[in-house]
Amino acid sequence: TKGIYDHFMQKEIFEQDTVLERTLLPALKNGLVNEAALGDNAAELLKDIEHVHIVACGTSYHAGMVASYTLESLCGVTCKVELASEYRYRRVVVKPKTLFVTLSQSGETADTLAALRFAKRQPYQATLAICNVPESSLVRESQLVFLTQAGPEIGVASTKAFTTQLMNMSLLAVLLARYQGLSQHRELALIDMLRRAPEQVRRVYSLDNQIAELAEGIAERNYALFLGRGQMYPIAMEGALKLKEITYMSAEAYAAGELKHGPLALVDSQVPVVALAPYNPLLAKMKSNLAEVRARGGQLIVIADEGAGYRDGTSERVLTVPKSGGLISPIVYTLPLQLLAYHAALYRGTNVDQPRNLAKSVTVE
Numbered sequence: 596t597k598g599i600y601d602h603f604m605q606k607e608i609f610e611q612d613t614v615l616e617r618t619l620l621p622a623l624k625n626g627l628v629n630e631a632a633l634g635d636n637a638a639e640l641l642k643d644i645e646h647v648h649i650v651a652c653g654t655s656y657h658a659g660m661v662a663s664y665t666l667e668s669l670c671g672v673t674c675k676v677e678l679a680s681e682y683r684y685r686r687v688v689v690k691p692k693t694l695f696v697t698l699s700q701s702g703e704t705a706d707t708l709a710a711l712r713f714a715k716r717q718p719y720q721a722t723l724a725i726c727n728v729p730e731s732s733l734v735r736e737s738q739l740v741f742l743t744q745a746g747p748e749i750g751v752a753s754t755k756a757f758t759t760q761l762m763n764m765s766l767l768a769v770l771l772a773r774y775q776g777l778s779q780h781r782e783l784a785l786i787d788m789l790r791r792a793p794e795q796v797r798r799v800y801s802l803d804n805q806i807a808e809l810a811e812g813i814a815e816r817n818y819a820l821f822l823g824r825g826q827m828y829p830i831a832m833e834g835a836l837k838l839k840e841i842t843y844m845s846a847e848a849y850a851a852g853e854l855k856h857g858p859l860a861l862v863d864s865q866v867p868v869v870a871l872a873p874y875n876p877l878l879a880k881m882k883s884n885l886a887e888v889r890a891r892g893g894q895l896i897v898i899a900d901e902g903a904g905y906r907d908g909t910s911e912r913v914l915t916v917p918k919s920g921g922l923i924s925p926i927v928y929t930l931p932l933q934l935l936a937y938h939a940a941l942y943r944g945t946n947v948d949q950p951r952n953l954a955k956s957v958t959v960e
């Protein structure tokens with residue numbers, strides 16, 4: 596049931612602190628990633644992996660995109676992320692020591708399942724499913740399984756399944772990094788960072804009223820642009836998807852560096868631009884992108900870390916979220932975007948839990 600909440604989506608957003616913890620803890624042993632959480636023979640299958648192919652649809656695909664940044668930077672393995680509907684119909688080149696990963700909440704998405712069956716005929720070293728439903732086809736048919744513990748997700752718009760996928764992908768990256776020589780000391784520090792995720796998420800909950808106000812401004816428009824760099828680019832894509840799914844507004848996400856390559860032409864005083872600007876080495880670049888939006892009179896909503904020095908301006912609102920480290924900032928920045936879409940849908944009076952034309956699980960092509 597929805598309990599004290601008005602919608603399942605709202606309930607599921609506010610469960611994320613709990614389900615993140617529930618996903619993380621059983622995957623640890625003595626403060627380190629417990630490889631047995633992925634299967635009895637996980638160590639043997641994963642220890643010399645050099646390449647990773649990730650395949651998924653929709654929100655799960657965005658989780659894969661976020662992970663590709665971590666996999667390459669932390670583990671030094673090459674990583675390719677692809678939509679299942681594209682992957683399944685092309686000739687793929689599989690190098691030795693490649694791991695095939697599917698991401699899926701339901702484990703029954705037709706394209707993802709077909710992609711796995713196709714992958715099993717290719718020379719992958721192993722297949723791994725990151726999934727939320729233990730009895731699903733995807734889980735049954737994969738060699739290794741790393742379950743998310745999000746519990747049943749009822750809202751068609753995926754929320755808690757996504758952030759728990761991000762958690763498991765981070766744990767997988769840490770494990771692969773260990774096999775590539777990451778020190779135990781560094782692994783403990785990374786896990787410590789992941790342990791802070793539930794608390795950081797709870798701190799974003801307290802911004803709910805402020806986010807509802809921002810959503811009112813967005814809900815009056817018909818289009819919104821989301822910008823991010825690095826891992827925040829797929830998070831921007833996820834924010835745009837949430838908004839279009841439940842408000843029927845048109846929304847797009849761009850890597851901020853692409854602004855001048857086209858989308859800047861759309862920006863005027865009628866266009867809300869949601870910019871994800873965490874404190875990281877890309878911040879200076881992000882700031883110059885925001886100056887371009889400002890110069891065209893765009894309605895900026897900047898989501899930034901506490902203490903990053905952003906201030907509200909005439910046509911600019913700043914939402915500050917807790918300062919978080921690299922592995923968890925994608926989780927922390929997802930929360931305000933989910934809430935933004937949720938409140939915008941309330942203003943527009945759309946069906947939050949069951950958007951028109953969409954099904955929770957896409958079991959046919």
Ligand code: M6R
Nearest residue numbers: 653654655699700701704752753
């Ligand atoms: O069950 P899956 O994770 O495989 O589903 C994939 C997509 O259908 C799903 O994420 C969809 O995009 C959501 N409705 C997004 O909120």
